[in-house]
Amino acid sequence: MGIRDIIEGKKQWRAHVARIKNLPPDYQIVYHEIQRYVFKVGPVDLLDGPLLTELVDFFEEGVAAGKGVLQITGPDVAAFVDGLLQDIPTYADVYQESLTKKKHGL
Template identity: 75%
Template sequence: MGIQDIIEGKKQWRAHVARIKALPPDYQIVYREMQKYFFKVGPVDLTDGNLLSGIVDFLEEGVAAGKGVIELVGSDVAAFCDGLLEDSPTYAQLYQESISRKRG
């Protein structure tokens, strides 16, 4: 990874953060909770940037449609996040599998 890649990555992250700050306060709170959850669970494809930006797209569409954030994601943010990850491997799953292989 060269310096240009790092600079471009920072620009993209700043643009992402600006989109989040443009959301209504309740949407920002839910987004941050989702982000924390994903960082704890560790979906493997989190680093490619599509998951978080896709969520912001989804939330922006909800704002444009005049929906409340609870209407979009429900009252259980973790369950909503699990639904998004149901077909995606997580680092926690990979770790459990590696432990199982070592024991077996």
Template identity: 75%
Template sequence: MGIRDMIEGKKQWRAHMARVKALPPDYQIVYKEMQRYFFKVGPVDLLEGTLLSGIVDFFEEGVAGGKGVLELIGDDVAAFCDDLIKDSRTNADIYQESISGKSGPAER
């Protein structure tokens, strides 16, 4: 990764966070909790994928439709997050494989 790639990545991240800050406060709170959850447990390809920007798109549509954030995702934010990444390889999967001695699909 070159310096230009890092600079471009920072620009994209700042633009993404500007979109988050434009959301109503309740949406921002839920987004930040989801982001924290994904960074802790989430998919290995989180930063390369479109998961976070897709969530912002989804939230922007909800705001435009006049819905509250919990109307969109339900009361259990973690369950909603788990459903989004159910088919993705996660950091938790890698950890479980490392302590059990099994090799994951990438290591085979």
């Protein structure tokens, strides 16, 4: 990764953060809680994947439709996030696979 890639990555992240700051306060709170959880769980392609950008897109659509954040995520935000991550490999999955391989001598 070159210096230009780092600079471009920072520009993209700043633009992403600016979009979040334009959301209503309830959306911002839920976004930051989701982000904290996602960073902890660690999808393997989090930084290269579209998950967080698509989440902001989804939230902006909810705002445009005049809906509250819990109207679009449902009352159980954790279940909503688990649904988002359902088909995305995480570092926890990779670790579990390595344990399984060790257990079976592979």
